[in-house]
Amino acid sequence: MPFQQGENVGPYRIIEQLGQGGMATVFKAYHPNLDRYVAIKVLHPAFKQDPQFLERFQREARVVAKLDHPNIVPVFDYADHNGQSYLVMKYIEGETLKSVLDRQWPAKEQILSIVQSVGKALTYAHAQGVLHRDVKPSNILITESGNVYLADFGLARMAEAGPSTLSGDQLLGTPQYISPEQARGAQDLDNGTDIYSFGIVLYQLAVGRVPYNSDTPFSIIHDHIYTPLPLPRSINDKIPADLERVLLKALAKDRSDRFASVQELVGAFDKAARGISPWDEQDVAAAIPIKAELDSIPELSEIGTRPRRWAWVGGGLAFVVLSLVTFGFAMGGADGQLDDPASHPSPTAVLDQGPLDLVNRPAQGAIPSAWQWVNENPDNPEVHLELAQVLAAEGELLPAKSEFTRASELYLDQANYISAAESLIIGLELLGAKPESDMRVSNLLAQSLFLGAESGEMFPAIDALYGISPDWEPLEALDARSLLYAGEGGAAVSMLDQLLAASPQDTLANAVMIDVLHQEGKNEQALQLTNKLLQRPRTPRWLTEFLQGYQATLSS
Numbered sequence: 001m002p003f004q005q006g007e008n009v010g011p012y013r014i015i016e017q018l019g020q021g022g023m024a025t026v027f028k029a030y031h032p033n034l035d036r037y038v039a040i041k042v043l044h045p046a047f048k049q050d051p052q053f054l055e056r057f058q059r060e061a062r063v064v065a066k067l068d069h070p071n072i073v074p075v076f077d078y079a080d081h082n083g084q085s086y087l088v089m090k091y092i093e094g095e096t097l098k099s100v101l102d103r104q105w106p107a108k109e110q111i112l113s114i115v116q117s118v119g120k121a122l123t124y125a126h127a128q129g130v131l132h133r134d135v136k137p138s139n140i141l142i143t144e145s146g147n148v149y150l151a152d153f154g155l156a157r158m159a160e161a162g163p164s165t166l167s168g169d170q171l172l173g174t175p176q177y178i179s180p181e182q183a184r185g186a187q188d189l190d191n192g193t194d195i196y197s198f199g200i201v202l203y204q205l206a207v208g209r210v211p212y213n214s215d216t217p218f219s220i221i222h223d224h225i226y227t228p229l230p231l232p233r234s235i236n237d238k239i240p241a242d243l244e245r246v247l248l249k250a251l252a253k254d255r256s257d258r259f260a261s262v263q264e265l266v267g268a269f270d271k272a273a274r275g276i277s278p279w280d281e282q283d284v285a286a287a288i289p290i291k292a293e294l295d296s297i298p299e300l301s302e303i304g305t306r307p308r309r310w311a312w313v314g315g316g317l318a319f320v321v322l323s324l325v326t327f328g329f330a331m332g333g334a335d336g337q338l339d340d341p342a343s344h345p346s347p348t349a350v351l352d353q354g355p356l357d358l359v360n361r362p363a364q365g366a367i368p369s370a371w372q373w374v375n376e377n378p379d380n381p382e383v384h385l386e387l388a389q390v391l392a393a394e395g396e397l398l399p400a401k402s403e404f405t406r407a408s409e410l411y412l413d414q415a416n417y418i419s420a421a422e423s424l425i426i427g428l429e430l431l432g433a434k435p436e437s438d439m440r441v442s443n444l445l446a447q448s449l450f451l452g453a454e455s456g457e458m459f460p461a462i463d464a465l466y467g468i469s470p471d472w473e474p475l476e477a478l479d480a481r482s483l484l485y486a487g488e489g490g491a492a493v494s495m496l497d498q499l500l501a502a503s504p505q506d507t508l509a510n511a512v513m514i515d516v517l518h519q520e521g522k523n524e525q526a527l528q529l530t531n532k533l534l535q536r537p538r539t540p541r542w543l544t545e546f547l548q549g550y551q552a553t554l555s556s
Contacts, residue, residue, distance in 0.1 A: 119266035199250030417452025
């Protein structure tokens with residue numbers, strides 16, 4: 001224990017320990033000069049190992065100490081005692097939202113009041129340029145009189161991502177509430193990361209559980225990055241359709257698809273929960289309620305500029321797991337433990353059933369609604385993809401697999417190779433399958449990735465597949481083609497040389513080698529190899545058509 005009961009720490013006398021987490025230990029203390037109790041958070045001793053930490057701590061504590069808002073726990077003081085840095089904050093008599101949820105589910109009006117208060121706190125902090133980065137129920141304090149406070153801005157600022165902080169040593173964020181970009185170790189965090197974490201809290205309040213839970217932190221983090229959001233109405237059918245759409249938008253994998261501000265999120269949540277549609281019917285994005293969740297692969301804008309696969313995985317997911325093992329979870333005590341959904345009461349009748357959504361799908365159940373939408377739009381791949389996700393959530397795995405495949409085929413018909421690949425990858429993730437287990441899926445996936453490589457935007461899909469099935473035979477050849485069209489010809493050739501040395505008859509690797517020869521101006525050699533591949537009886541039809549086009553180009 002860093003401080004002992006009865007010990008004097010500066011002008012404060014330690015009364016008792018209140019809690020302990022991965023970043024700090026919290027004490028109740030008495031300040032005799034002002035005759036008041038305070039809360040003291042002493043940071044983990046590991047922070048002392050950074051020689052520049054104290055300077056940064058003092059500089060950044062001054063920033064958070066200036067936050068002055070009725071819904072933010074104020075920071076009174078910051079100092080160092082026997083080499084241990086600590087923050088002094090207002091002592092709040094009350095309990096955390098987590099404790100409230102563990103005991104009984106709040107009424108709808110109380111939920112909406114809590115959401116409004118936390119939203120005001122985040123909106124104010126964002127206007128001051130301060131992010132929280134660890135919004136979760138254990139950081140939301142509620143007094144007996146009903147006042148709501150958001151705590152731990154101080155710790156968020158101390159561990160802010162960037163070259164001047166401890167992001168290399170400490171992962172801030174609790175797995176169940178962490179944003180995808182935080183989980184990947186991104187340093188360019190913005191307001192969107194708080195919007196996502198706050199969105200998880202809203203999901204929990206409306207649905208009755210967090211969206212992602214598993215036996216290990218790694219699995220939860222993986223789900224935040226890759227797994228589509230479990231549809232709220234498939235878990236709690238009392239949720240209005242408009243509220244489901246609000247949650248889908250708040251929890252989009254891509255930051256640019258989320259609400260632009262916390263204020264917008266809170267306003268939309270409040271209206272939808274009260275049965276008032278928050279959507280402008282002219283808003284095209286709102287007309288497709290599942291759209292934000294279709295983009296389940298990491299940001300496509302990063303393609304071509306992000307580090308290569310081995311650096312990204314090692315610096316992202318592997319970094320996250322190492323950080324969690326080394327330092328535990330962020331401050332919050334019980335929230336650092338893996339949550340058991342069965343331990344929470346069900347929020348039945350928390351939110352009244354609201355109006356139908358804008359596409360007028362019937363409300364008699366998620367699967368019939370999705371089937372009707374597909375019947376009305378049979379050539380729309382997005383509706384097939386939504387149906388597939390609904391079926392998977394309901395445990396209808398075989399029809400779900402068929403719908404994921406159909407969505408991919410329709411995207412291929414549109415030459416939308418990225419979405420074709422993503423549809424199959426979403427299905428593989430949800431169903432826990434591997435591409436090599438189904439020849440049709442394997443063929444469609446290879447076609448999508450091969451043809452889509454020319455866009456330079458297939459690296460996230462390929463990275464996802466390395467996580468799903470690193471031994472899938474076509475994967476390295478497809479990776480090589482993506483490298484080639486991303487301007488990394490040397491790495492592509494090196495990979496192809498290894499592939500062809502091990503398996504000279506590898507059709508896909510040879511097809512990629514034709515690309516290499518063509519880019520090097522060796523058209524005669526490229527044509528010879530093309531003719532050779534076209535003579536093989538087992539070359540897939542799509543690849544035959546592609547090679548025939550190449551043959552015509554090289555012969556002209």
